[in-house]
Amino acid sequence: MTQDEQKHLVAREAIKYVVDDAYIGVGSGSTANFFIDELAKIKHRIKGTVASSIKTAERLKGHGIPVLELTAIDVLPVYIDGADEVTEHGAMIKGGGGALTREKIVAAVAQKFVCIVDQSKLVGVLGNFPLPVEVIPMARSFAAHELVKLGGHPQLRPNFITDNGNIILDVE
Template sequence: MDQIDELSRKLEKEKLLASQKVARNFIYDEFIVGIGTGSTVRYFIQELGIIVEEEDMEIMTIPSSYETQLELVKANLPIGTLVEYPELEVYVDGTDIITKDFVLIKGGGGAFTREKILASASKEFIVIADSSKYPKELTSHPVPVEIIKEAISYVIQPIFNLGGELKLRYGSGKVGPVISDNGNIIGDIYFSNQYNPFEIEKELNNIPGIVENGLFPNGGHKIVIGRDETTDVIVRELDFTTKQ
């Protein structure tokens, strides 16, 4: 138990280090900043709130979920919408895994549809992670998927035809599957064999009834990984004209 607690504290510290790195080095005055969802992002929001106050910066934040919106309110950060600000300087988010080829699987918080929209609307996508997230095998984590309620039975067979098994995601404290901020059902697709993430991302979204999935095959422009007492910054040249 002590070893588990020690590892947990180490990973939380790495999330904080990576978040501090991004907030203090890659966010500038007058930036419009898209912000993802999850435990790592909470550290970033807290740090961003401190920096904005210390430096008297003027920024605008665009949240990917209601959960993130509440965290931004706590940090006294200004909040806008993608309707008002359709082009963002940067989008910052965590991830569930990063493969050796820098493919991301995201969506543990169920907000991946809006996350993917914000990533595509941004000039730069920065990923924050602890050392446990990289590198991982593609099949080590299921692919989250958002499904329209009426299609929940229909999509099972097409997903199976692609080599995946759909399991609905259930949360604590309520009866029934997890529902996204968009009012759709969240599920997870398990693949036992290796697959091409670019092809599977497109094939899943071609199934009627599937709104979006949590594969981000292009990865991010910058990947900032907390590692022990420091951070690794991986900078990649990406062309997002082929959108996420």
């Protein structure tokens, strides 16, 4: 089975977690995009969505799925998103696409987080993928020095600004 076939399969399985007549949190990235395509087939069953990134919101709207701001809803039963790396114990690195802050906030608000990944994302130990850290631009140097003190090796992600107007330090 190809990687895309695996992503399609986990996206279809994730539909089982969609709560009817509710708002659904939707993550960002290639696996989440497969989920959005599946969600479009049952969009009549949900009230709408909360997107974790501008790109996700655009894709949802392109399918005619309503997108609301997080501040507009009271309850978010489930948030469905992918990850960059996941261990057998559920530890993970998320946010490689740069939407990490919004992803973490929507996940924290949701009553349940469903992580959908293909086989390539399963690892014995985290660290093959750099840990993304979102930083306000004025704190770049300070944050980098603090990350070095913790044993990290931060690198500025070139030519990238988050949806929040911040920068990303990728830490190895």
